[in-house]
Amino acid sequence: xxxxxxxxxxxxxxxxxxxxxxxxxxxxxxxxxxxxxxxxxxxxxxxxxxxxxxxxxxxxxxxxxxxxxxxxxxxxxxxxxxxxxxxxxxxxxxxxxxxxxxxxxxxxxxxxxxxxxxxxxxxxxxxxxxxxxxxxxxxxxxxxxxxxxxxxxxxxxxxxxxxxxxxxxxxxxxxxxxxxxxxxxxxxxxxxxxxxxxxxxxxxxxxxxxxxxxxxxxxxxxxxxxxxxxxxxxxxxxxxxxxxxxxxxxxxxxxxxxxxxxxxxxxxxxxxxxxxxxxxxxxxxxxxxxxxxxxxxxxxxxxxxxxxxxxxxxxxxxxxxxxxxxxxxxxxxxxxxxxxxxxxxxxxxxxxxxxxxxxxxxxxxxxxxxxxxxxxxxxxxxxxxxxxxxxxxxxxxxxxxxxxxxxxxxxxxxxxxxxxxxxxxxxxxxxxxxxxxxxxxxxxxxxxxxxxxxxxxxxxxxxxxxxxxxxxxxxxxxxxxx
Amino acid sequence: xxxxxxxxxxxxxxxxxxxxxxxxxxxxxxxxxxxxxxxxxxxxxxxxxxxxxxxxxxxxxxxxxxxxxxxxxxxxxxxxxxxxxxxxxxxxxxxxxxxxxxxxxxxxxxxxxxxxxxxxxxxxxxxxxxxxxxxxxxxxxxxxxxxxxxxxxxxxxxxxxxxxxxxxxxxxxxxxxxxxxxxxxxxxxxxxxxxxxxxxxxxxxxxxxxxxxxxxxxxxxxxxxxxxxxxxxxxxxxxxxxxxxxxxxxxxxxxxxxxxxxxxxxxxxxxxxxxxxxxxxxxxxxxxxxxxxxxxxxxxxxxxxxxxxxxxxxxxxxxxxxxxxxxxxxxxxxxxxxxxxxxxxxxxxxxxxxxxxxxxxxxxxxxxxxxxxxxxxxxxxxxxxxxxxxxxxxxxxxxxxxxxxxxxxxxxxxxxxxxxxxxxxxxxxxxxxxxxxxxxxxxxxxxxxxxxxxxxxxxxxxxxxxxxxxxxxxxxxxxxxx
Numbered sequence: 005x006x007x008x009x010x011x012x013x014x015x016x017x018x019x020x021x022x023x024x025x026x027x028x029x030x031x032x033x034x035x036x037x038x039x040x041x042x043x044x045x046x047x048x049x050x051x052x053x054x055x056x057x058x059x060x061x062x063x064x065x066x067x068x069x070x071x072x073x074x075x076x077x078x079x080x081x082x083x084x085x086x087x088x089x090x091x092x093x094x095x096x097x098x099x100x101x102x103x104x105x106x107x108x109x110x111x112x113x114x115x116x117x118x119x120x121x122x123x124x125x126x127x128x129x130x131x132x133x134x135x136x137x138x139x140x141x142x143x144x145x146x147x148x149x150x151x152x153x154x155x156x157x158x159x160x161x162x163x164x165x166x167x168x169x170x171x172x173x174x175x176x177x178x179x180x181x182x183x184x185x186x187x188x189x190x191x192x193x194x195x196x197x198x199x200x201x202x203x204x205x206x207x208x209x210x211x212x213x214x215x216x217x218x219x220x221x222x223x224x225x226x227x228x229x230x231x232x233x234x235x236x237x238x239x240x241x242x243x244x245x246x247x248x249x250x251x252x253x254x255x256x257x258x259x260x261x262x263x264x265x266x267x268x269x270x271x272x273x274x275x276x277x278x279x280x281x282x283x284x285x286x287x288x289x290x291x292x293x294x295x296x297x298x299x300x301x302x303x304x305x306x307x308x309x310x311x312x313x314x315x316x317x318x319x320x321x322x323x324x325x326x327x328x329x330x331x332x333x334x335x336x337x338x339x340x341x342x343x344x345x346x347x348x349x350x351x352x353x354x355x356x357x358x359x360x361x362x363x364x365x366x367x368x369x370x371x372x373x374x375x376x377x378x379x380x381x382x383x384x385x386x387x388x389x390x391x392x393x394x395x396x397x398x399x400x401x402x403x404x405x406x407x408x409x410x411x412x413x414x415x416x417x418x419x420x421x422x423x424x425x426x427x428x429x430x431x432x433x434x435x436x437x438x439x440x441x442x443x444x445x446x447x448x449x450x451x452x453x454x455x456x457x458x459x460x461x462x463x464x465x466x467x468x469x470x471x472x473x474x475x476x477x478x479x480x481x482x483x484x485x486x
Numbered sequence: 487x488x489x490x491x492x493x494x495x496x497x498x499x500x501x502x503x504x505x506x507x508x509x510x511x512x513x514x515x516x517x518x519x520x521x522x523x524x525x526x527x528x529x530x531x532x533x534x535x536x537x538x539x540x541x542x543x544x545x546x547x548x549x550x551x552x553x554x555x556x557x558x559x560x561x562x563x564x565x566x567x568x569x570x571x572x573x574x575x576x577x578x579x580x581x582x583x584x585x586x587x588x589x590x591x592x593x594x595x596x597x598x599x600x601x602x603x604x605x606x607x608x609x610x611x612x613x614x615x616x617x618x619x620x621x622x623x624x625x626x627x628x629x630x631x632x633x634x635x636x637x638x639x640x641x642x643x644x645x646x647x648x649x650x651x652x653x654x655x656x657x658x659x660x661x662x663x664x665x666x667x668x669x670x671x672x673x674x675x676x677x678x679x680x681x682x683x684x685x686x687x688x689x690x691x692x693x694x695x696x697x698x699x700x701x702x703x704x705x706x707x708x709x710x711x712x713x714x715x716x717x718x719x720x721x722x723x724x725x726x727x728x729x730x731x732x733x734x735x736x737x738x739x740x741x742x743x744x745x746x747x748x749x750x751x752x753x754x755x756x757x758x759x760x761x762x763x764x765x766x767x768x769x770x771x772x773x774x775x776x777x778x779x780x781x782x783x784x785x786x787x788x789x790x791x792x793x794x795x796x797x798x799x800x801x802x803x804x805x806x807x808x809x810x811x812x813x814x815x816x817x818x819x820x821x822x823x824x825x826x827x828x829x830x831x832x833x834x835x836x837x838x839x840x841x842x843x844x845x846x847x848x849x850x851x852x853x854x855x856x857x858x859x860x861x862x863x864x865x866x867x868x869x870x871x872x873x874x875x876x877x878x879x880x881x882x883x884x885x886x887x888x889x890x891x892x893x894x895x896x897x898x899x900x901x902x903x904x905x906x907x908x909x910x911x912x913x914x915x916x917x918x919x920x921x922x923x924x925x926x927x928x929x930x931x932x933x934x935x936x937x938x939x940x941x942x943x944x945x946x947x948x949x950x951x952x953x954x955x956x957x958x959x960x961x962x963x964x965x966x967x968x
Contacts, residue, residue, distance in 0.1 A: 027889035103846050149857070149887040155917060170806020170857075174885050178915045223811060249808060254824055255815030261848040262807030288812070288939065324652020325744030326731060329705060330770070333737035342736055364585050366743040375631070375652075403656050405631040407509035433660045435637060457770065 007199065007207045009097040010129045011140045011189050013072035015044040017064060019086055020077030020101070023055055029101055029148035030077035031055055033137075036151055042142045046071060064093050073097040075137065075146050080104030080115055083133065087119055091126045098123075099146050100132035106195050107134055116197050123198040135194025136169035139177075139187070147173060147192075154178075160186010161216040161302045162295050163208040165201060167193055168249070168262070171221050175288060184446060185296045188214040201225065202232040209240040216302035217243045219295055223250040223259045234280040238476070243298055243469060245283045247291045248273070281472045283465075290461050293453065297462040298469065300451040301427070312470040313396045313427065316340040318463055319389050320370035322401035323377050323409075327431070328370030331401060331456045338464035342369040343394050353388060357381040375406040382409075383416045390424035397463050398428040401456065404438050414444030422448050427466065431459045489681065489689045491579040492611045493622045493671050495554035497526040499546060501568055502559030502583070505537055511583055511630035512559035513537055515619075518633055524624045528553060546575050555579040557619065557628050562586030562597055565615065569601055573608045580605075581628050582614035588677050589616055598679050605680040617676025618651035621659075621669070629655060629674075636660075642668010643698040643784045644777050645690040647683060649675055650731070650744070653703050657770060666928060667778045670696040683707065684714045691722040698784035699725045701777055705732040705741045716762040720958070725780055725951060727765045729773045730755070763954045765947075772943050775935065779944040780951065782933040783909070794952040795878045795909065798822040800945055801871050802852035804883035805859050805891075809913070810852030813883060813938045820946035824851040825876050835870060839863040857888040864891075865898045872906035879945050880910040883938065886920050896926030904930050909948065913941045 016037060020030030030047075037045040038058050046067050049060040061067050064074070074095050076086045083100055090098050105116040116133070123130040131137060137146030141159055147169075154173055157180030164180075166172035169192040180187060189212065191204060201220060208215040218240070225233055237244040250259030251270040277284055285291035316339050322328040335341055345353075350367040357365060361376035373381055382402070389398050404413065421428050432442055434454035442452045453459050498519060502512030512529075519527040520540050528549050531542040543549050546556070556577050558568045565582055572580050587598040598615070605612040613619060619628030623641055629651075636655055639662030646662075648654035651674040662669060671694065673686060683702060690697040700722070707715060719726040732741030733752040759766055767773035798821050804810040817823055827835075832849040839847060843858040855863055864884070871880050886895065903910050914924055916936035924934045935941050 032889070108846075150889050153887050153889070153919075166808070168806065168808025168811070170804075170885060170887075171808035171812070173887055174806065174809065174915050175812075178917055182916065221808070223808075249811040249815060252815045252818055254817050255811055257824075257850065258802075258807075258811040258814035258852050261850045261852075262811050262854065288937070320740075322652075324650065324656065325740075326648070326650025326653035326703070326705075327656065329650070329731040329737055329740040329744050330653070330657075332740035333731060333734045335736050336734055342739075364590075368739065368743045370740050370743075372744065403652060405635050405652075405655055407514070407632050407635070433656050434664065435660055437635075455770070 005127055005129050005199070005203065006096065007129050007203065008211065009072040010099070010131055010199070011138060011212070012143060013043055013097065015046070015069050015071040016073045016075060016144060017046045017048055017067060017071040018075045018077065019048045021047050021049050021055060021060065023049065023053055027150065028077070030075070032148045032150055033075055033077065033146050034058065036145055040151065041145050043144045064089050070094055073099065075099045075101065077101040077148065080112070080133075084115065084118055084122075087122050087128070087130065090128050091122065095128070097129040098131070099135070099137040100130060100194070101135065101137065101146070101148060103134040105133045105197065116195060120197045128198075130198040131191070132194040133197060135192040136172065137192055139190040141187075149173060155181040157181050157187045157190075158184060159188070160299045161188060161214065162186060162299050163188050163204075163212065163215040163218045164190040165193060165204050165219070166191070166221040167196070167223050168221060169194070171249070175221070179292055183292055183296050185292065186299050188212060196226055200229055202229045202236060205233060205236045205240070205244065209236065209242050215242060217245065217295060217298045219245040219247070219291070221247050221249065223248070223262065234276060234282070237282045238280045243283060243302070243472070244281070245285065245291065245294060246277060247285055247288065281476055283468060283472070289458065293458045293461040294465040296453070297429070297451050297465050300446075300449055301466065313463065313467040314470050315396060316464070316467045317343050317394055317396045318399050319343060319392070319395045320399045320401065321373070321382070321385060321389065322370050323373050323375060323403050323406055324401065325366070325372045327401045327403065327456060328372050331399060331460060332370055334457060334460040338460050339467060340460065340463055345369055349392070353385060356384045356388065376408075377406050378408050379410050379413050379416055382413060383420055386417060386420050386428070387424065390420065390426040396427070397466065398426060399459050399463060400428055400430045401459070402430055402432050402441070404432065404441060411440045414441035418444050418448035418450060421450055429453070429459050429462045431456055487609060487611050487681070487685065488578065489611050489685065490693065491554040492581070492613055492681070493620060493694070494625060495525055495579065497528070497551050497553040498555045498557060498626060499528045499530055499549060499553040500557045500559065501530045503529050503531050503537060503542065505531065505535055509632065510559070512557070514630045514632055515557055515559065515628050516540065518627055522633065523627050525626045546571050552576055555581065557581045557583065559583040559630065562594070562615070566597065566600055566604075569604050569610070569612065572610050573604065577610070579611040580613070581617070581619040582612060582676070583617065583619060583628070583630060585616040587615045587679065598677060602679045610680075612680040613673070614676040615679060617674040618654065619674055621672040623669075631655060637663040639663050639669045639672075640666060641670070642781045643670060643696065644668060644781050645670050645686075645694065645697040645700045646672040647675060647686050647701070648673070648703040649678075649705050650703060651676070653731070657703070661774050665774055665778050667774065668781050670694060678708055682711055684711045684718060687715060687718045687722070687726065691718065691724050697724060699727065699777060699780045701727040701729070701773070703729050703731065705730070705744065716758060716764070719764045720762045725765060725784070725954070726763070727767065727773065727776060728759060729767055729770065763958055765950060765954070771940065775940045775943040776947040778935070779911070779933050779947050782928075782931055783948065795945065795949040796952050797878060798946070798949045799825050799876055799878045800881050801825060801874070801877045802881045802883065803855070803864070803867060803871065804852050805855050805857060805885050805888055806883065807848070807854045809883045809885065809938060810854050813881060813942060814852055816939060816942040820942050821949060822942065822945055827851055831874070835867060838866045838870065858890075859888050860890050861892050861895050861898055864895060865902055868899060868902050868910070869906065872902065872908040878909070879948065880908060881941050881945060882910055882912045883941070884912055884914050884923070886914065886923060893922045896923035900926050900930035900932060903932055911935070911941050911944045913938055
């Protein structure tokens with residue numbers, strides 16, 4: 005089944021447009037795509053007319069072209085009729101927004117079976133039902149929530165697939181935007197009657213050139229499809245990341261009323277995922293941290309090339325002793341360790357920083373340059389650390405509170421890092437006034453986080469990536485030691 | 487030793503003001519207090535003159551009054567001389583900013599012993615050395631980082647005591663501001679030569695009327711003082727919260743170069759803390775979540791009165807199924823559980839919401855009102871849940887993306903909650919455009935968090951508080967089951 009028209013359509017038709025209610029999902033989708041996206045969009049209404057200046061067509065037959073995709077936002081019985089029209093008009097893809105299918109049981113299950121049969125017999129890529137569809141910038145956006153209420157993530161390397169529309173829009177869109185994580189395509193799979201997580205994994209891993217990292221929020225695999233999913237993940241050159249909801253007893257009860265998925269035993273599932281090189285973050289925050297660091301340093305365009313993190317050996321550079329302590333505390337939990345500096349190295353670092361700071365600074369690992377630090381000191385030390393081969397990654401805890409740190413510091417660090425190509429992960433507090441520093445770093449592919457824990461999680465995620473890539477190459481199963 | 491002059495001085499003198507360097511710590515402190523705070527401040531410079539229009543006095547003897555406190559920002563030997571002057575001029579309190587004492591070892595240790603002896607013999611409340619001092623709004627602020635670089639937290643019920651100045655300013659000030667957590671007084675204790683964590687616990691718990699919650703960032707107790715600290719915590723009517731840095735092997739190494747504290751075995755320490763009713767958050771984020779929920783609902787002014795959380799029985803109300811699932815997953819880890827609704831209750835809830843939503847909504851626990859929800863539905867259901875006695879707390883996952891949720895929703899919820907007095911903890915995504923909803927809730931003492939995990943952590947923290955208060959009453963040791 006070809007999914008390309010689902011994500012890269014040239015033309016789109018929408019049914020289920022209310023001429024009275026300006027908040028009806030079909031109407032929002034029509035206008036959003038007409039005014040904000042690049043696809044050619046056609047609205048269908050049995051009586052014609054227009055909404056907000058956009059003319060409506062009376063039927064699919066009345067359109068000037070056969071559209072690549074039909075978005076259906078009507079009741080369940082009418083939905084089936086429209087899928088039959090897709091057959092008639094040779095429309096290769098469809099997104100079904102509405103519910104009333106398997107998720108309501110009984111009659112809905114039969115309806116979904118009918119739907120599935122028509123789609124598969126006629127090779128129509130149907131997404132949903134009961135979903136919010138696709139966000140594939142700059143082409144289409146079928147998220148039927150008003151644009152002014154939601155946030156869109158930036159363009160990037162992460163394909164996002166979610167079994168929950170709410171989680172997709174809120175946990176992902178909002179937080180991706182906040183953290184500057186880029187999305188290639190976002191997909192809400194709903195009841196996944198036809199297009200399911202395995203087909204999407206295959207598409208984003210083998211077909212889509214813009215994706216390097218594929219992230220899933222699932223409440224369970226589609227029955228009978230888990231083996232296919234695992235095999236695809238193992239074969240993929242991309243990172244596959246799965247975050248599961250509904251893994252506790254209480255969560256399973258909630259899942260049953262949400263997506264009617266049966267999660268099964270999470271421990272067994274989790275063991276299988278590991279063997280197939282699928283990363284499972286331990287929390288939503290860790291998921292976001294991983295996706296951010298992979299998006300910035302994803303293997304297809306890693307600005308640091310072969311400079312990978314194999315053993316987890318880090319150097320911590322801070323201007324606050326307490327931050328160094330908190331960071332050190334977390335290393336071993338995340339499979340990282342601080343290298344030990346020789347006396348000679350300590351002496352050399354001592355010599356290269358300003359006379360006031362050097363007397364109170366500490367050159368162990370963590371290095372604490374103290375509040376008496378100057379821009380030049382930070383620049384010099386990063387340059388110095390970049391030349392030490394046994395350091396695989398620098399964790400920079402950059403608090404811009406000391407009075408002599410200038411707003412140029414971001415650019416100066418970026419220049420060193422770009423030249424030296426030593427991976428560096430930075431903490432800068434999330435204070436809007438430091439945006440100038442944050443942006444200079446992120447423009448140069450240096451990921452910036454706003455908590456120490458995320459910095460440690462990010463370094464750990466890079467180490468995991470290296471290990472997974474090596475294990476895949478050698479076909480050795482992965483064991484997560486954490 | 488009376489600490490009142492340290493936190494509530496009427497007059498303050500500052501030494502160590504550079505007339506050339508406008509970023510020198512003494513100069514920043516002088517001008518910050520002169521221009522931004524309420525204390526009467528006097529700058530001392532041996533040659534007099536003025537800085538930025540503020541006249542300087544040539545010596546302490548030249549001042550028009552004997553100040554309540556002397557802030558010392560000079561080198562270590564001169565510092566000792568100024569402490570002697572405190573004796574001469576009967577100045578009851580002093581903050582020593584500079585280092586060069588115990589933290590550098592050798593001669594520094596002797597210096598600190600001299601300092602300590604003078605202070606104790608003459609009953610001078612000395613804070614530091616090697617600290618950033620006190621932020622006690624609206625009176626004084628000796629944080630010597632330029633105001634334009636840092637953020638100040640709002641005024642509230644939390645006394646913050648930190649062994650690291652960097653952690654105080656960054657991990658606390660910035661994040662308190664972001665999360666709207668209020669501070670009564672913030673203290674950086676540095677080398678704690680004289681004033682230590684036990685004296686501060688005693689002061690904030692017994693003397694200061696504005697504090698209800700006392701939070702510590704420590705890298706170890708002062709030697710010989712842990713017993714006193716534990717006993718004070720046990721006797722206190724306030725919540726005592728301790729967050730420790732330097733608890734892992736790697737962290738201990740870092741701590742040695744930072745504050746020269748010896749943390750000892752954290753497991754043993756942690757066991758002792760629990761027995762004395764001291765709360766220990768498992769992460770920095772949990773610390774912040776606890777402090778926020780205690781600040782809003784702290785026992786001295788709890789707007790919900792006796793309506794406490796004893797068993798951890800909650801109802802989850804969401805407009806996104808996936809959010810409900812994620813929340814349910816976390817309950818048992820945090821000692822909470824979702825109550826079960828009777829068929830009759832489900833039927834009643836079904837009847838009270840709009841006809842479109844009710845057909846696709848789910849009335850299990852979590853309740854999922856779906857994207858077809860109206861303001862009135864949320865209001866009605868909260869009202870209904872508030873009347874169910876076996877629900878101790880409502881967890882509201884409010885995503886304002888559905889098109890029919892209005893910006894009035896915050897106020898409407900607040901009205902119900904204020905009338906019903908059922909504790910409610912709310913999740914609203916951190917999107918600036920929803921500030922109108924967030925503020926209406928927080929103005930009515932309804933804590934709002936920006937992740938599901940924090941909502942669960944907050945409910946759990948309220949349960950811990952109830953248990954601790956009950957155990958203290960009955961003098962039973964606390965065992966943390968987590």
